Amino acid sequence: MISSTVLITKSFYYPLGNTPPVSLAQDLPPEQDADILLLGCGDARNILFSCFVDNARRMDVTCCDIEPGIQARNVLLYSLLIDDKLNLNVDRIWNIYYHWSLDDDSVELLETQIEKLLQHSKSIDEWHNSVYGSTIRFCDEASLSRVRDYWMHFSSKSLTPSEENHRVGKLKAARERALAYRNQRMKGNIDVTSPLRSTLPVLNTDCCFDFSEVYNHWWAKGTVPMSAELAQKMVHLNPTFFYSQTEVLILHYGTSPLLGFPLSTAQAPISEGSAFHLPKRGLSSIDHLVECAKRHFTVWALSFRIAAANKLIIRIFTGDALAFCFALCSHKRSVAAGKKDNWFHTNFNCSIINLHVDQDSKVKPAPVNFDVIDTSNIADTLGALNLMSLGSILLKHHASSSLYTETLLQYHSSIVGRFSNMLCADVRTMPLLLGFVLPDLYTNATNSVEEDYVMGKLRKGSGELVTNKRSRLRWKRSAGFQDANNSVFGHIELEAEALAKFLVAVHNEMFKYDDITWLSSFKKRGTSNFWREVIMSGTFARYNRASFAFLLTALKCNVISDWDLCVECIYRKIFSSHPSESLMTNSAQDLILNMHLFGVDNGRFIKPSSRDVEDAVLAPILPLNEGLPDQLCVTIRVSRMDLNKTILKKSLEELGCRALVVNFEGSEPGHVHWVNFFSAVQIMFGKWCKAGEENNSYPFIEEDSAQLPGSSDMYVSVLVPTFMLLYSKSKVPLVKVGFLLHAGNQLDLGEELGPTLCFASRKMTSKDVFITRYMPGTSSLPNFAFVTNSKESKSNSNVTTLRLSDDGLKVESLTRRVSLQNDSVAKAKLALRTSEVKVNFKSPFLAVANIAKSLNIELKFPAPVSMSKFRVRIARKSSYIEVETPLLNADEADAANFMFPLFVAKVPSGLKIPMPWSAMRINLDAMPPLDVSNKESISWMIYFFSGMLPHPKKQLRESDATYNVRSSLKKLLLGLFVHFVGLDDVEVQTIFGLSTQNLGIQTLIFASNLRLDLANLSVVLDAAVIPLSHEMLGTEEMSKFLSQLSRSGLLRILNVSDEQNVSWKVLLPAMVERCRASNTWKHTPRCEYLKVGEIPLPIGLDEVGKSSICSCGIGKCFPANYLKESKNKLSELDTILNLHATRAAIGPIFAVPYVEETFDFFGNSEFNQPVVKEKCENCGKSEKKISPGGPTEETLKKCSKCRAVKYCSRECQKTDWSKHKPVCKGN
Known part of the structure; x- marks a missing residue:
């Protein structure tokens, strides 16, 4: 409806994903169940991966894909995983899902499973009551029917020999079409850089060769790994890759079986004990890559069964994403009114969406609003603006709700x-x-x-x-x-x-x-x-x-x-x-x-009247027996003969996929010739059959699933204003079908089809033209009116007034007004001219107006705004206060520490908890730890961490306050990573103290592991953090521990400025909340965040020796053997962790390239310089290295007692002694 209908001459089949998986619920707090909508869901990788990283959460995932084959494969996979309770069939399941060529054992499992699925799928109720129905549900009967049809063609059981030969012949023809097109497009080579998506954050271009070999072998033999012996056993074509109802569907030429896995685990050194630790043991790099992918699949399979036991629900819909969204939008109102939604499954068939309603009250109703909507990359074809418009209606109004476009x-x-x-x-x-x-x-x-x-x-x-x-x-x-x-x-x-x-x-x-x-x-x-x-x-x-x-x-x-x-x-x-x-x-x-x-x-819409009907040339053929509708449906039959004479003279490949329009042309004596184009077109292939009374709706009861390559006629339908059909009084107007009159189409087809690009033209009175009240197959209009318009007035304090720039193209400022008319006390105070009104911003979202130093009024903005460029208007007689301010720019001083903000917000259950706005949650225990002892295997980290550095152009802006604050914080984080890993010949450290010049150590950090962040293609430092307080330092156990720590030589002091210390304290709550998972800990009713309503805790920023984080996570959920080596050296560490430490996920911070030009670590000359240079502990003067690991121009001298810190001169050592003395192990 809201995207043009394309005449499909070629369509690609994507049975396997070509991008790494995403964690679907990483924006949601662990206390919240997840209702998730996947549009263009593709293969199963995102659901399987989400179960792996978050299998304790109850997830209800609605999956929409236009290709029934995708859904048939996915449900087949889910059912196989459910049945394989002991993980005994994982290799055969891998073959069925990832190989297009199968051995006898895999075919046997496929056939057996298909037989089960067919037995349970005779009706939607029978399916929902089956062994699979509690986990896998269908949104409508038509989706089940389409998927079941594919299952029937996946199986060869009950076929006669001739039928089986015909089936295999069609599969072989489909494979040959795919191979031919792939050879034409790819010339045997996969895109050089695309596979690197799957290996980030590891940036190893050598692996591109391995991916290319896997790709070529898979297309040639249909299998991975590269074993010739295995390939010889694979003699059966896998129908799940090649069966289709139409020949226009072709296996995509870029399909490769490993691109959908996060294969940084194959390139980075994984620590022993991790599920992803897979020694090469004589394997080639290619076979090792494949085995790592299979290890992911095995782990995912186990996690999927755990999630299924935790009431995971997967709902299946086959059809157009936009049409499905419209059906979801209108469903509640349609059910209440006892009407059908009347949206077609796609723009090119006559099937109407009729969403299934469960009658069993014990069954969780299918959601129609969602916590997360992920649209894959269908924005490329359906338009991001369409998806965001629908998303604005379907997405829940929660702080954690997210819509993803790609x-x-x-x-x-x-x-x-x-x-x-x-x-x-x-x-x-x-x-x-x-x-x-x-x-x-x-x-x-x-x-x-x-x-x-x-x-x-x-x-x-x-x-x-x-x-x-x-x-x-x-x-x-x-x-x-x-x-x-x-x-x-x-x-x-x-x-x-x-x-x-x-x-x-x-x-x-x-x-x-x-x-x-x-x-x-x-x-x-x-x-x-x-x-x-x-x-x-x-x-x-x-x-x-x-x-x-x-x-x-x-x-x-x-x-x-x-x-x-x-x-x-x-x-x-x-x-x-x-x-x-x-x-x-x-x-x-x-x-x-x-x-x-x-x-x-x-x-502007002209409603028809009885006077318009008089003398209208088309009046006798219009369905006006039930009154004058505002609109009517016009359907044009384009015969197969006409198609063959016009557009099908070209091959389907030459014709290409193009958008259709319907044109109406007419003229009257003495009137100007008129032309009207209509683009909301519905097309169908099949046989026109009457159902109902004359001049009523005529559904297609015989549809040709072969579509354009088939033998049936094409029918093109469009809604038009009734008034337009009544306009002509003497000459019968024409209706034409053609391609969108568009620059690209004009260049390609203008010579053959003429300037109008039409390939079918009929008089409106032709027998090939049908005029009905509604679209074919429907008995009423679709439910268009399913949204509630905003009715608030300016006096409502929830309204933000927006002012646009002079050119009218972008926001200039936002204004929030708070009216005090209904607050007699506040109104009286504001009316007094002696009452001072001061406005201060507590965050870019929240301003507080203080009246007469006694009354605070909050003004909340819908988006981050500048906290320094605001203007205040006070209306004492009208009793309101207004604050006007522009949107926040990320390089403003106001935004220096506005990186990963959190709010206290309610979850749907009514519970108030801290809510990250931009930081994504991570399950640390699920992420593989890295073995950083082999420096050669982690050399890629230099490239990766360098990405945190600002672009050289920005480094020149020393006066930029935001740059200085953020740059210093990033350098602090860089120091943590580099010292933990030991990059660039820096001594390896695991315990750090953040120390200011005047106050000494403010925070202790105990780094346990550097882990791969598979969900975000990054890394994260798994650490226990202790913000030191005066009360804590006064306890016997802490005093004893610090004494032990200072003698051990394990502590690395990182000097920080006061600004860096504040930035760290602002950042710390997000790092802690990021790794709070379902199976770790919860915020209690006594949480300090809830008491003050602010994050970070203001007292932690304003006062020395106070924490900026709450105490809820102290001592919670540290895994067994956490910091084992440090505990062996520090006998009191275990006690200290339980009493004072909170687990945190410390990740690198990168600039966003669409906001700031980022560091070019591929081409910048500074790239070959050391990431972190050793510095004088007192003045910060650096050693100047000629090359990494080479000699130095100026050598710093180590402290002779502890040899843990360095100084550039004796004077600096003396100056720093008062601060260094308490922690110097030699003292």
Whole structure:
């Protein structure tokens, strides 16, 4: 509906994922169950991996994919894993899911399992009552039916020999088509850099050869590993890779079995005792790579069964992602009204979505709103703006709720340009209007290197046209920090004309390539990337006029404005700024109809009247027996003969996939010729059959699943205004079917199809034209009206007024007003002119107005704002206070420590807990620890940690306060990592003391392990942290321990400035909360965060010897053998950990490349310099090394007593003695 219908001539099948898995619930607190929606879910890797990192959480995952084969494979896999309770069949299950060639044993298991599935899938109720039904459920009967059809074709049982030969022949033909296309596109080589996604954070380009060999062997033999003996046994084609109902579906040429695994475990040294420790033991690097992938699969299989026992639910839907979202949006209201949703499963079939409703009250109802929505990379084809519009309705209003969008196809060298292209508007403004914010845009901080940046740098200079770059973005609810049970969430108010100006610019960007007048000068238009975008926008046509209308529907839920005036301004500006013959103007009726259907506007829409029917040439054939509907459905039959004579004269490969439109043309004596284009098209292949009364709906009861390559006619349906059909009084208008009149299509097909690009034309009175009240197969309109518009007024304190820039394209400022009309005490105090009003910001989200030094009023902003550039307006008579301020820029001084903020927020159960806004949770115990003793095997860490350094251009900005604060904190973290690992000939240390010049040691850090962060393609330091307090230092056990520690020589003092110390204390709560998992510890009702309502604890920042973190996690859930070596040397350490230490996940902090240009560690000359230089303990003067490990120009002298610290001179040693003396082991 809100994306154009594409005539599919070729479609790719993606049975295996080509990007590393993601942890689906890593944004959610452990106390919260997870309702998750996966759109374009693809293979099973994300669910399996999420079960591995978070198997104690109850997850309800709804999986939508348009290909039934994907879902058939996934359910087959889940059922095999459920049945394999002892993990005895894991090798055969691996073969079935990852090999396209099978041995006899694997085929036997496949056939046996398919027989089970078919036995349980005769109806949806029978399936739900089966052994698999408690874990795997189907959203509707049609999804089960489609999946079951694939299962039937996966099996050869009960087939006659001739039927089996026919089946095998079709599978072989499908394999040959895939091989031929792969050889044409890839020429035998996999993309050089893409496999490195799966090995991050390890950056070892040598492994690309191994991935390439695996890829070539898999395509040649159908198996991994590389054993020739194994390949000889694999003689059966795996139908799960090659069966399809239509020949247009081809196994994607880039499919490779290992790309969906986090294979840094194959490149990094994993410690013994980890499940991922896999010694090579004579294996080749290729076989070792494969074995590491199989180890992941084995561990995932075990975790999946544990999660299933914890009531994991996986719900299956086969169909279009946007249509499914519409059905979810309207489902509650449709069920309450006793109506059908009437959304089609896809744009190219006649099946209606009828979501299943469980009658058993004991069964958890299927969710229609979600905590997490992950859209994979379908934004490339369906449009990010469409997904965010629907996501704004489907995503729950919780602080932890997240919407993920991902793109792989890129056409802009500029990241800023990519963002504008993705959302058709400013990246801050459009999300805010929809109720979203992009946290990283405000924090400029992330725990992982941006994958897109690394891949781009590797490709740079190679001459390759960069279009395949993964960019994954996480959108959070604006004002999501408010109570989860609050029904109002920070609505935006905007003047109607300003809003209209902004939306017109969005409209023009959405349809910028509809104007083909510039084709004559296209050679001047720019780069090949520009033209790839032009062509792709014609192929996929992400947006149509229904998209724009629905965008406004979504905006009306969150934006308060005079919408009638706004829509009138939009019409006026769009229709007056384009020539009358342009597609922009010819699509006016399409736009107005969809604005009417979605309830955005009724002002311009012309409702038909009985007078219009008089003398209308089409009146006799219109279905008007039940009154005059606002719209009617027109369906055109395009015969197979017509298809063969026109578009099918080309091969399907030459024709390509292109968006369809339906055109109506007419003219009257003395009137101007008129043309109207409609783009919300539904196509179907099959036989037109009557059902019901004359002039009523006619469903397709015989559908040809072969579609375009088949032998059936094509039917094209579209809703149009009834008034348009009544307009013609003398001449019968024409209806035409053609391709979108778009620049790319015009270049390719203009000569053959003419300037209109039409391939079928009929008079409206033709027997090939059918006019019905509703779309074929339906008895009513789809449920368009399923959202509630925002009705709050400016006086409501939950409303934020937004002011746009002069050009109307981006946010200039936000204004929050608090009205005191209903608070008599506050109103009286404000009315007194002697009452002073002061406003201070406690965070970029929260301002506090203090009245007369006695009354505090909070003003919450929906997105981070500047804490220094605000203006205050006080209306003593009208009794309100307003604060106006711009959005926060990440390089402002206000944002120096705004990296991983936390809030106290409610979870759905009503429990209040700390909630990270941007830090992602990690299960430390699930992450493999690294063996850092072999320095050669960890040399990649130099590259990785260097990514924390600021770009050289930014280093020149010494006056930049934000840079100085963040840079110093990153250098502190860099020191921790480098000293723990022992990089660059630095002495290995595991116990650190953060010490300020005036106050001495403030924090003790006991580093246990450096672990791979498989979920974020990074690393994390697993550590116990003790913020030292005056009370703690006064205890006997701590005094005794510090004495023992100082004598041991194990303590490494890291000198920090006061600013660094504050930054550390601000960061520490996020590091602690990150690793709080379901099986570790919980915040208690006495939690200090809950008492003060702030994180970090203000007393920890303001007073010496106070902690910035709560005490809830002290001594909790340290694993067995935690810090075993240190405990052997420090007898009191175990006691100290239990009494005072909290576990923390200390990750590197990287800048976000779409905010700040990051360090180029591939091409920067500074890259070959030491990461951390030894420094004088007192003044900080560095040793100057000529080369890593080489001689020095200036050698620092070690303390003669402990030899643990160094000084540049005797004077510095004397100066530092008072501070060093307590910890000097030789003293």
